[in-house]
Amino acid sequence: MKSTNVARLAGVLAAGVSLTVLGLGAIAQAQAPQPLRIAVMDGFSGVYGDLTQGEVEAMQLAVEDVGGKVLGRPVEILSADHQTKPDVGAAIARKWYDVDGVKMITGLGTSSVALAVRKVSQEKGQIDLNTGAGSADLTGPACSATGAHWVYDTYALAHVTGSAVVKDGGDSWFFLTADYAFGKSLEDETSSVVKASGGKVLGDVKHPLSTQDFSSYLLQAQGSKAKVIGLANAGMDTVNAIKQAAEFGIVKGGQRLAGLLVFATDVQALTLPVAQGLVLSESFYWDLNDETRAWTKRYRAKKDKLPSMLTAGVYSSTLHYLKAVQAAGTDDPKAVMAKMREMPINDVMTKNGKLREDGRVIRDMYLFQVKSPAESKSKDDIYKLVATVPGDQAYRPLKDGHCPLIKD
Template identity: 55%
Template structure:
């Protein structure tokens, strides 16, 4: 009898030890790395950290019987700073996965380090298609949106409305180049022309010379291939030059709920934009939005909701794999469907691109808004297969032809 009891206890203890061994260091640790003090602080920022905490809490706070910890840091939009933080997190602080990664140059740098270290990264804040293209990684995932989906959404809508000649005002780094290229290609494929472009440094405060070039180009549409405060400042200064009053249209190619709130409906009304999430889309998203609002004082955009989804899916993959070992978790991230408040029937392609529906939105006029943060009309749902590049055409070596 005693021998059986001892054997049973030994099995229980062995099972407990195995569970702890399957979660490295007795915990699962996620790093949220993004811009928390610069032009993209509202775009993602500390609110993305709160979204990650919400996902952990909703999952139960533990996975495989061990606690889940979330840490965060500000990369200041500098790839060298981000790279140093990523290496420190991986090498000395037992971080298992890094997520969010606003700013494409940062995301590409951290994804390269994650690949080297055999760690999973899930990008929600950066946009370049290179993440799942030529610079793809077996451990890298791109979640919320990318430059191709923005081009198809906003660019496609304006071309169909007669905006068939474009001039680009572009942020001078990887994200801006990718957004300009993707949108320009889409415009030309649909019979339009690109008459020129000018590039500006990140965090520009004076857009005068750039806007004058755009205005003098005679293009029907001025494509703002930038984001965050850069886009907001360009729109404000364009109003001072009377660009829209003169008959040209502004296309805010990456503009989210956070930036509309900062700009105000008076200035933003009528803008067409594309997001992967809108809090007032349905009952489930509204419930999530109100929970998020209670914690942060703002409604979530696609980066915040996408970060929630990415963290939740990562924990689901660990649970399904029975371990937090990178190869096993990456396999489950590719296999598991994504079904949460952010994405319905989402799938992860071999190149790491999470394919889901996007939404073409129009900013409401002030008298159309029924409550605080009620800023958008949903003009159309863009099916995931239309919004994102066919993985076979992405240039990723992981995709079998």
């Protein structure tokens, strides 16, 4: 009997110890700081797939630069491919906000997707920092108290590139335009610049996203006799249009191509013999100075690919967000956005930038010309700087955007 009682007592004590250990574990887990979840969503496949590679790695660099934690909380990164479909993008955003506790989404290339995600973010009162879409409506009718447009937009692209081409004698235009919100916006903005500068628009043709054969569109552009064929598209659409234009001998025939949204990765895909002489706008170039070169070295250790303003934009938006969370002492979206507007933006991409009330980030834009093979010293040496355009000249004036947040 005694041995039985001793065994029972030992069992009770063991159970008690186990419960105590479990209880302490639960307490420790409850006391552990919850991660701050941020996310990058973009078209990681399809027509813009080549442009967006490296955005996750750029985000990782920003997290590293704040020590991996903010307010004592580890920072976790989520990523997803919206497949350039607005419904897919909106569904991902809704799940991230509602289920996964994501506090900020960046990336968001493709204007139709960006506008769909913007609606979800507004509904949820959460932060979206757009680095990839072009539509200036994101700081116009679709502006948001918790949203920002970080890198370029159709207004800036039209005014920086379009103005330069018209001043250089390109005073008659025909547009090849991607048939969705971004393409229409870019054509409209550039047409306004051309006309305001004394030029003429002789016509346009719309093409579906992910077009493989541009022959019929290029023949219409060639037949217009316009001095400039404006490419109001992006990604592989731009690359394919320029390649096929070369095959048609359009530039040799005396017409010029104006790539209204061209990235460093596009130029490398085209090669310098095809792209040489092309004038374009970007807000980042890896070889601008010692700081951009050092950052690019860090980036390429993670992703061996030339960074563009898209990847640098994801880095910049993420870093400024994380700094603002730290400064605000909270991840509350309104408090964080207030800090993001209050604090100047300073990083490898932007110096003394400002997040305006309508969500527009004001920073310098650069006008580049693609080097000829003879001018280039290496495969990554692709641009020469033509002009630096101050942000207050490159971007749309606040009063002209029709943002509902801005009172007359």
